[in-house]
Amino acid sequence: MRHLILGDIHGQFDALIRVLKKADYDPSCDILYCVGDLTDRGPDSAKVLDFCIRHEVCSVRGNHDIWFMDYLTRGLTPSVWLRQGGYETIASWKKDILTREPVLDYYQKMPYYREIQPEGISIAIIHGGLIPEIPLIKQDSAVLTWDRYFWMFEQDPKLSYDRIFLGHTALSGSARINKHNVINVDTGAGYNQKLTVMDMVTLGKFEYKIY
Numbered sequence: 001m002r003h004l005i006l007g008d009i010h011g012q013f014d015a016l017i018r019v020l021k022k023a024d025y026d027p028s029c030d031i032l033y034c035v036g037d038l039t040d041r042g043p044d045s046a047k048v049l050d051f052c053i054r055h056e057v058c059s060v061r062g063n064h065d066i067w068f069m070d071y072l073t074r075g076l077t078p079s080v081w082l083r084q085g086g087y088e089t090i091a092s093w094k095k096d097i098l099t100r101e102p103v104l105d106y107y108q109k110m111p112y113y114r115e116i117q118p119e120g121i122s123i124a125i126i127h128g129g130l131i132p133e134i135p136l137i138k139q140d141s142a143v144l145t146w147d148r149y150f151w152m153f154e155q156d157p158k159l160s161y162d163r164i165f166l167g168h169t170a171l172s173g174s175a176r177i178n179k180h181n182v183i184n185v186d187t188g189a190g191y192n193q194k195l196t197v198m199d200m201v202t203l204g205k206f207e208y209k210i211y
């Protein structure tokens with residue numbers, strides 16, 4: 001059984017299927033996680049959501065997930081969202097109509113962070129960043145979903161995890177681990193770059209180039 005983590009998917013359903021094929025993903029024994037941002041920018045956000053629900057992908061909440069939740073629950077369409085891929089998501093949602101309840105249920109259960117211990121390795125999963133020394137349960141949700149400083153300035157988390165996985169700040173190359181064992185798996189699928197899936201125990205990675 002592997003614990004695999006996906007970077008920001010951003011509506012790239014085709015890349016999702018292809019990268020999982022490269023990884024020999026076996027739904028009967030592998031567990032899939034994601035650093036969040038399932039939707040927006042790419043063409044097939046509804047198909048990505050449908051996949052994530054069917055395969056019980058353990059995602060955390062990203063800023064784009066919150067925007068889509070707000071659209072589903074309150075009909076909100078802020079221009080800041082529409083400009084950053086919201087238009088594509090609404091189009092996809094109207095084209096590939098999903099049953100609304102399972103989608104809402106999936107989003108409502110999506111936490112801001114996850115803590116797991118595969119093979120004795122203590123791992124935290126967040127979307128954006130954190131403020132060092134503050135336990136995840138006490139972090140501001142806006143920091144967990146939006147912050148970039150933690151990754152960009154390679155801050156020491158000063159928390160008791162062996163590894164922290166995150167996304168949000170798209171890399172132009174491959175997934176990267178910094179000196180504090182913080183691993184960024186967002187390889188720019190939202191910008192038609194690559195989608196990455198990584199084995200959280202072995203750190204073996206698979207990537208699919210969208211361009």
Ligand SMILES: [Mn+2]
Nearest residue numbers: 008037168190
């Ligand atoms: Mn993102």
